[in-house]
Amino acid sequence: MFYTDGMMQYPVRVERPDPLFARALQQAIGGVEGEIRVAMQYFFQACGARGNPKFRDMLMNTAAEELSHIEMLATAVALNLEGAPLSLKEDIAADPVAGAVLGGMNLKNLLSAGLSAMPVDSDGVPFDMSHIYASGNIAADMTANIAAESTGRTLAVRLYEMTGDPGMKDMLSFLIARDTMHQNQWMAALEELGGMEGVFPIPNSFPQSAENQDFSYVFLGFQSDGSEPPPGRWSQGKSMDGKGEFTSRPMTPLGQEPVLAPAPPGSGAQSEQM
Template sequence: MFFQEPELQYEVTVENPDPHFAKLLQQAIGGQEGEMRVALQYMFQAWALPEGYEEYRNLLMETAAEELGHIEMLASAVTKNLRGSPTEMGEEAQETAATAEAMTRQNPRQFLSAGESAMPVDSNGVPFTGGYIAASGNLAGDLYANVMAEATGRTLATRLWEYTDDPGMKDMLSYLIARDTMHQNQWIEALDSLEDPVPVPASFPQEQENQDVNYTFISTRRDQQPDPSYPWTQGESPDGKGQFSYAAEQPGGGEVVAPEPDSITHDEPNRSAQPDE
């Protein structure tokens, strides 16, 4: 169940409307690093949790609802950057080449399809896709995905902050960057609260996995290299269940030969002679 209030989560102001920046802001709405992704990601993760995980479900849903508010903020920012800007399609300039050229600085569909407003697309106009969403049903795995999502989202927001000189936009982005800081930390804290956050899934019996390579860093270089003595090639593993080691070469074995295809596929090539033995 959802409720809504007719106000923004955080005030959004634009002092110098810029249609090009509106185009860039679309990445923070419908892009792979955007707010649509995390809002839906956290919802679907929450809906998969069984009874007994109420505190995690609440954490995910509270954050998902907050992210919906971020989408609204960004959509407002896009609209304010498009409308009233010196390059909008006003009546007096609609037929001039100068205005047509200026319009290319924004996503044409923001004018043609959305009437100078935000859309559920990225900065290239590519529609949002559910393929961006990570919701595996495994809480630990999903929390790791959430740390990554907030990290890439915060990186995007900082780049947008660096790009704009508009005080209002910098203020809004400063708020979003701060919330990404909190969300990264809360997901890490949630991971730390789990009994076995790694390896994922913790329910699989580790004695069933190959014990020769489960904590071995394997070099894929053609020529054998000495152990570089990095933290991931020696010492105790983070899960406390093994000791890192180093292998200078891959195990190898077997040939890359495909079995004969079924005749109904008609995959047999036409050839006049057999290859040399």
Template sequence: MFYHDGGKLQYPVRVEKPSPLFAKALQQGIGGIQGEVRVCLQYLFQAWGARGPAKYRDMLLETGTEEIAHIEMLATAVALNLEGAPLEQDEAAKDPFVHAALGGMNIQHVIGTCMAAMPVDSEGVPFNCSHVYASGNIAADMLANATAESTGRMLAIQLWKMTDDPGMKDMLSYMIARDTMHQEQWMTAWEELGGRKNHPIPNSFPQDQENQEYNYAFMSFGLGDDYKAPQGPWTQGESFDGRAQYSSVTMRPLGEKPKLGPAPSAAPAQEAQLPSQQSTR
């Protein structure tokens, strides 16, 4: 169950110099793959399917709900940046500066929403949930969440750099700070779950059942006697989980070329692919 308090914002949103072009950029923070709709749904679906200690489910619910508030803030910012924008191209053409600004405007803000935000990215592509990750493995999800907050913070910083509006900078500064905290909390939860000692994920599968020759081997696919594989702590020394020593191998084919049989007689294949033709060759 979710509640609202009549539409009060989590943090003040003000726009001193409306910019339709910046409104378009802000859409990435709503419906982009780095945006708030993505993390909101990711955290909530992780929570709704969470099994195990209840505190992780509760934390996910709290932060998923906060992301709803961030969508609300950004949607408000989009609407405020669109206020005062000319509704007709002829009107815009009278002022070359306004016309130049509208050159990058999302026209759907004019013809589709009466100057309001949409669940789309900065190019107008609708959000489709393809980047919502809820695996059911709490450790894997914590790492996915930290990655999501990292790219979200990158986006918020770029938006902060794009604007000289004091109100927008203030709002984005707040959102950048929240991204910092969210990165920290997900990694802290991952560490509490065992961190590197509980790798590889999932740690419930017995490692003696996996191929022991290649489970800690870095594979190089370069050709030529003079090619040298990239060296680093991932090619030698103790593994991340402390369970083995890394090695580096030059990969060569271990299998043969696959040989497939003819296409089924009922398949929409060419005659040369069918059994009757291949048997005569």
């Protein structure tokens, strides 16, 4: 069950409306790095979480917070669109806001939403949920969440550098701080689950004795001349999960050239394929 009290999580103010920045903010709402993505990702992870209920509780609380961030950003988009022209016939030479319409404002915000935010990215493409990762494996989900918050924080930093509006910088500094917390929160969850050596490889329920252990910790090089791949931490020393030693070697073919059966009659193939 969800509740709302009508108040935003953090103040949102715009001193100088900027329709072009409103378009940029749409990426933080409906882009693949945006708040709709993480809100739905954490929500569905919570709904399917098994085991210790504290992980479900953590996920659901954070999903609720991300809904608050959508509200903040949607409000910011609407405030940045206030004063935007309702007609493209207005004198754009005399009105810099009108000029922004032809210079980059997303017309969907005007034509489809009446100068309001939408569940779309900065190009007006609707978020289609294809980037929601809820695997049912708590460690895999935490790992995916670190990546989601990392790209989200990167986007928020870019938006922060893009605007000179003090109100927008203040709001974004809060969102950046929350991304910092969420990155650390998911890493802390992985630590509680056992850390590198307890969590990885995911899923840790599968016996490694059943995998081809000749390839478990070897970095394979695919240089055309057959030379050794450049060395790195990933090719020498103890593996990150503590269960093996990294090595490296050039890869040579171990299989055969693929040979498929002739195409069956009626399959639409050429007669030479049958």
